[in-house]
Amino acid sequence: MPRSRATIRDVAEQAGVSVATVSKVLNDRYGVSVATQGRVRQVIEDLGYQSSIVASSLRSHRTGVLGVLVADLEPFSTELLKGVATAVRGTGYELVIYSAGGRSGDRVGWERRYLSRLGGTLIDAALLVTPTAVDADSGLPVVAVDPHTGVGAVPTVRADDERGARLAVDHLLALGHRRIAFISGWPGLGSTGRRHEGYRASLAAAGVPHDPSLDVEGDATEERAHALARALLERPDRPTAVFAGNDMAALGVLDAARDLGLDVPGQLSVVGFDNVPEAVMSTPALTTVEQPMQAMGEQALRMLLELLQGGTPAPQVVVDTRLVVRHSTAPPPAAPAPPR
Amino acid sequence: MPRSRATIRDVAEQAGVSVATVSKVLNDRYGVSVATQGRVRQVIEDLGYQSSIVASSLRSHRTGVLGVLVADLEPFSTELLKGVATAVRGTGYELVIYSAGGRSGDRVGWERRYLSRLGGTLIDAALLVTPTAVDADSGLPVVAVDPHTGVGAVPTVRADDERGARLAVDHLLALGHRRIAFISGWPGLGSTGRRHEGYRASLAAAGVPHDPSLDVEGDATEERAHALARALLERPDRPTAVFAGNDMAALGVLDAARDLGLDVPGQLSVVGFDNVPEAVMSTPALTTVEQPMQAMGEQALRMLLELLQGGTPAPQVVVDTRLVVRHSTAPPPAAPAPPR
DNA sequence: TTGAAAGCGCTAACAG
DNA sequence: CTGTTAGCGCTTTCAA
Numbered sequence: 001m002p003r004s005r006a007t008i009r010d011v012a013e014q015a016g017v018s019v020a021t022v023s024k025v026l027n028d029r030y031g032v033s034v035a036t037q038g039r040v041r042q043v044i045e046d047l048g049y050q051s052s053i054v055a056s057s058l059r060s061h062r063t064g065v066l067g068v069l070v071a072d073l074e075p076f077s078t079e080l081l082k083g084v085a086t087a088v089r090g091t092g093y094e095l096v097i098y099s100a101g102g103r104s105g106d107r108v109g110w111e112r113r114y115l116s117r118l119g120g121t122l123i124d125a126a127l128l129v130t131p132t133a134v135d136a137d138s139g140l141p142v143v144a145v146d147p148h149t150g151v152g153a154v155p156t157v158r159a160d161d162e163r164g165a166r167l168a169v170d171h172l173l174a175l176g177h178r179r180i181a182f183i184s185g186w187p188g189l190g191s192t193g194r195r196h197e198g199y200r201a202s203l204a205a206a207g208v209p210h211d212p213s214l215d216v217e218g219d220a221t222e223e224r225a226h227a228l229a230r231a232l233l234e235r236p237d238r239p240t241a242v243f244a245g246n247d248m249a250a251l252g253v254l255d256a257a258r259d260l261g262l263d264v265p266g267q268l269s270v271v272g273f274d275n276v277p278e279a280v281m282s283t284p285a286l287t288t289v290e291q292p293m294q295a296m297g298e299q300a301l302r303m304l305l306e307l308l309q310g311g312t313p314a315p316q317v318v319v320d321t322r323l324v325v326r327h328s329t330a331p332p333p334a335a336p337a338p339p340r
Numbered sequence: 341m342p343r344s345r346a347t348i349r350d351v352a353e354q355a356g357v358s359v360a361t362v363s364k365v366l367n368d369r370y371g372v373s374v375a376t377q378g379r380v381r382q383v384i385e386d387l388g389y390q391s392s393i394v395a396s397s398l399r400s401h402r403t404g405v406l407g408v409l410v411a412d413l414e415p416f417s418t419e420l421l422k423g424v425a426t427a428v429r430g431t432g433y434e435l436v437i438y439s440a441g442g443r444s445g446d447r448v449g450w451e452r453r454y455l456s457r458l459g460g461t462l463i464d465a466a467l468l469v470t471p472t473a474v475d476a477d478s479g480l481p482v483v484a485v486d487p488h489t490g491v492g493a494v495p496t497v498r499a500d501d502e503r504g505a506r507l508a509v510d511h512l513l514a515l516g517h518r519r520i521a522f523i524s525g526w527p528g529l530g531s532t533g534r535r536h537e538g539y540r541a542s543l544a545a546a547g548v549p550h551d552p553s554l555d556v557e558g559d560a561t562e563e564r565a566h567a568l569a570r571a572l573l574e575r576p577d578r579p580t581a582v583f584a585g586n587d588m589a590a591l592g593v594l595d596a597a598r599d600l601g602l603d604v605p606g607q608l609s610v611v612g613f614d615n616v617p618e619a620v621m622s623t624p625a626l627t628t629v630e631q632p633m634q635a636m637g638e639q640a641l642r643m644l645l646e647l648l649q650g651g652t653p654a655p656q657v658v659v660d661t662r663l664v665v666r667h668s669t670a671p672p673p674a675a676p677a678p679p680r
Numbered sequence: 681t682t683g684a685a686a687g688c689g690c691t692a693a694c695a696g
Numbered sequence: 697c698t699g700t701t702a703g704c705g706c707t708t709t710c711a712a
Contacts, residue, residue, distance in 0.1 A: 005456060005479050007689060018699045023691055031697055050453055054394045054461035055689035058704050073413075073421050081413050085439060097437040099425060113390055116345060121394035121705080122462070139345055251621075281591075281621035347705060358683045363707055371681055395705035398688050461689080 006047040015043040026051055057121055065094045066304060067123035069114055069131070071107060073099050074220065075248065075276035076293060077129050080145060083297025084127065091305060096123065107132040115140060125304050128154075130189060141307040143300050148188045155307065157300045157317045159291035161191045161273075164321030165198025166205075168243050168271045168289050171323055173206045176331045177241040177269060181214040183228050183253065185245030185273075195245050195273060214239055218249050225252030226259075233260055233268070240268065240332035247272035247279045250286055254328065265330035275324055284327035291321050346387040355383040366391055397461055405434045406644060407463035409454055409471070411447060413439050414560065415588065415616035416633060417469050420485060423637025424467065431645060436463065447472040455480060465644050468494075470529060481647040483640050488528045495647065497640045497657045499631035501531045501613075504661030505538025506545075508583050508611045508629050511663055513546045516671045517581040517609060521554040523568050523593065525585030525613075535585050535613060554579050558589050565592030566599075573600050573608070580608065580672035587612035587619045590626055594668065605670035615664055624667035631661050 008026075012019040017036060024032050025040045032040075043049075057063035068084060070077040081097065088095050098118075100110045111131055119126070119140035128134060128144045134154045144154045172180050182199045185192040196215075203210055214232070218225050225244060232239060233256060244250035250272030254264060262268045264284055272279055275290035296319055303313035348366075352359040357376060364372050365380045372380075383389075397403035408424060410417040421437065428435050438458075440450045451471055459466070459480035468474060468484045474494045484494045512520050522539045525532040536555075543550055554572070558565050565584060572579060573596060584590035590612030594604060602608045604624055612619055615630035636659055643653035 005459065008691095009689080019690075020692085020699060020701095021697090024698090027691080029691095033697060036697080048452075048456070050456040052398075052461045052689060053457050054398055055704090056691070058392075058394050058398055058689080058706090059691045061704080073418055073425070078413055078418055081439070085413070095439060097439065099421070099435060099437065112388075116388070116390040117393050119345065121392045277618060278621050281618055281623070283621070283623050283625070285623070348707095349705080359706075360683055360685095360708080361681090364682090367707080369708095373681060376681080392705060395688095396707070398690090398705080399707045401688080 006049040008049075008051065011040065011043050011047060011049050014047065015040045054122075061121075063122055063124050064092065065096055065123050066301070067114075067118055067126040068095065068097045068129065069100075069111060069126060070097065070129045071100050075278055076220075076246070076274060079276060079293035080129060080297040080300075083294030083299075084301050085297075086294070087298040087301035093124075093305075115142070125308050127300050127304055130186075132188070141304060143304045143307065143313070145296060145300050146189065146191050149190045149193055151190075153315070155303050155313045155315055155317075157296050157303065157319065158190060159296065159321050160318050161194035161291075161321065162198040162201070164273060164289040164291065164323075165195040165243070166202040167321065167323040168273065169199050169202035170206075171287070171325065171329065172241045172243065172269060172271060173202065173208070175241075175269065175329060178208055178332075179211070179214065179237070179239040180208075180241045180243060181216070181232050181239040183216055183218040183225050183232075183242060183244045183249050185249065186219045187217055192245055199243060218245060220246050220248050222248050222252035222255065225249035226256045227252075229253040229256035230259065233257065233262060238268075241270070241329070242268065243271045243273075245273055247274040247276045247286060247288055250288065250328075251278060251282055254282055254284075254286070264328050267333050269329040269332070271329060280326075282328075287326045287329040288324055289321050290324050292319055295319060345392075346389040348389075348391065351380065351383050351387060351389050354387065355380045394462075401461075403462055403464050404432065405436055405463050406641070407454075407458055407466040408435065408437045408469065409440075409451060409466060410437065410469040411440050415618055416560070416586070416614055419616060419633035420469060420637040420640075423634030423639075424641050425637075426634070427638040427641035433464070433645075455482070465648050467640050467644055470526075472528070481644060483644045483647065483653070485636060485640050486529060486531050489530045489533055491530075493655070495643050495653045495655055495657075497636050497643065497659065498530060499636065499661050500658050501534035501631075501661065502538040502541070504613060504629040504631065504663075505535040505583070506542040507661065507663040508613065509539050509542035510546075511627070511665065511669065512581045512583065512609060512611060513542065513548070515581075515609065515669060518548055518672075519551070519554065519577070519579040520548075520581045520583060521556070521572050521579040523556055523558040523565050523572075523582060523584045523589050525589065526559045527557055532585055539583060558585060560586050560588050562588050562592035562595065565589035566596045567592075569593040569596035570599065573597065573602060578608075581610070581669070582608065583611045583613075585613055587614040587616045587626060587628055590628065590668075591618060591622055594622055594624075594626070604668050607673050609669040609672070611669060620666075622668075627666045627669040628664055629661050630664050632659055635659060 008019050012022045025037050125141035132148045144156045146158045242253050253270050257264050257268050272286050272288035275288045279286040279288050306313045348359050352362045365377050465481035472488045484496045486498045582593050593610050597604050597608050612626050612628035615628045619626040619628050646653045
């Protein structure tokens with residue numbers, strides 16, 4: 001009985017063949033007699049042998065595993081991962097996920113380090129979720145989902161954030177709102193910038209002047225949005241609606257409103273962005289802009305596969321967003337009837 | 341300029357030393373002059389060199405990475421992972437997560453295969469979340485969280501499920517309910533069995549006869565619980581309360597009640613188990629039994645670390661559960677005042 | 681203080 | 697068809 005894990009050598013000895021032969025049957029290579037093959041397979045079975053991914057990839061420079069690098073495991077990345085997992089099924093590739101664990105300190109360094117320590121030996125390609133930077137010369141096929149601005153020539157999948165934001169703000173405007181605040185998502189993220197632009201554009205198109213004091217910078221946490229919203233809502237000239245750069249932030253706004261005894265949507269309308277599962281379950285259910293997170297994950301993985309096969313995927317795939325009206329939006333208090 | 345990633349050889353050449361020396365400075369070994377050290381570090385910097393985890397671990401049999409194997413990325417495992425990520429911070433270990441992607445087909449095989457292909461070469465130890473089976477002889481330090489029944493001599497962390505279930509059912513009984521249905525979680529999971537026992541025990545202690553037709557087998561999906569609950573609630577002698585084996589199932593019950601126009605908690609009380617984030621956000625907010633998922637993740641990782649350091653962690657750590665009463669439970673319709 | 685050499689477990693020519 | 701020979705990139709004796 002093997003004390004530690006069996007190696008290819010153990011199998012070779014037991015089967016009375018060379019390690020090369022074992023390697024061949026392992027990899028379904030040509031040139032092994034059926035008899036030998038059977039014998040070897042039997043020994044493999046008996047010993048419970050499993051080849052070491054590490055050793056084989058070190059030699060063959062192919063691992064059969066795709067890496068996904070995420071900054072943290074939160075609702076957005078988790079949804080995305082579900083799509084990634086779906087798309088990888090049946091491709092023969094396996095998936096490993098590296099999470100930076102939310103530490104935001106050394107994002108750039110973390111991504112670089114992982115990419116280069118793993119690349120070529122541990123993973124064949126990588127999917128980066130909201131990466132801060134990507135070296136084009138990492139030598140590894142890479143696809144990014146919603147990267148920070150300035151991330152270079154990497155194939156990217158992202159949502160049509162600007163349009164989504166306009167949809168959200170147009171909806172609020174159509175309800176009669178004029179004082180519409182914006183609490184942004186993570187600064188630096190491409191999507192954050194585009195959603196902000198959509199907000200400004202929609203306001204401008206409606207001839208509503210932009211009030212910078214209603215336009216604040218948040219991140220993707222409920223806590224921060226909560227604090228920000230509180231400050232906004234305690235003002236005498238408080239907004240009648242808040243558009244949050246992502247759902248978690250919107251949930252924080254909902255909380256802040258509850259704290260202050262403000263009825264949503266009676267006294268305050270709130271719109272989010274993303275449509276994470278949590279948005280459906282809030283009280284009231286959140287009106288939000290949906291970006292198809294799972295589909296984005298699937299799409300990104302497909303592009304990675306294409307890259308792996310030597311193809312050239314589109315440099316940027318933009319997926320549609322759509323407004324999902326639930327119960328956190330209504331006309332402003334004492335508003336004129338909305339224009340029809 | 342290096343076409344592909346720099347290797348230790350490139351560094352050695354550039355610095356005019358041997359690879360052995362580079363390896364020494366890389367690993368902070370004794371016996372390198374300060375001058376050489378500086379020179380080597382400089383070259384490493386210049387070349388952007390990162391040692392390959394794979395190659396180094398192949399030789400040293402130590403990787404510095406801990407693996408977490410999860411069947412899927414759902415609310416429970418995700419919460420747990422947050423705790424794991426917290427506990428790993430500052431230990432010098434890195435974390436990689438392998439997800440089977442929810443495919444339930446070949447769970448046992450998947451776990452074995454991964455454990456043995458990665459063990460010793462890719463990960464130093466593994467945390468298994470709801471594993472179906474663990475070979476004691478995998479040769480790798482392993483800790484399990486809420487394993488299936490029959491998983492052998494592996495250190496385990498789990499919640500006090502039976503007590504939690506009793507808490508839930510006692511609460512329902514105290515409110516005056518007598519017809520209390522149970523929709524279980526994944527069959528086979530240890531926690532599922534214990535929660536079921538708690539349900540039976542609580543009923544028995546109160547002298548309420550057990551009605552097998554109210555005791556059905558679910559899993560951890562909203563869909564299945566929805567269907568099951570629908571069937572239960574359409575019966576003329578429908579239960580006045582449902583205790584679900586996990587929150588996702590409870591959410592499915594809530595949905596089913598909504599479909600049928602049943603008011604919760606007015607006409608039906610619902611209790612879940614886990615207290616996932618989604619439970620707070622449902623309408624009405626879910627009364628549920630909390631198991632400290634993040635803490636469980638932290639605990640499990642600490643045990644793994646202890647194992648790694650040659651220690652002997654407790655064979656089983658059982659963490660407390662507690663009832664969180666929110667708004668999905670109330671006395672049954674037309675019930676007598678609850679006994680005080 | 682340094683480097684040469686041996687090998688981790690495996691695959692990839694190539695020769696037999 | 698099968699085995700021999702060379703490594704992949706790195707760490708680790710052990711001599712120099």
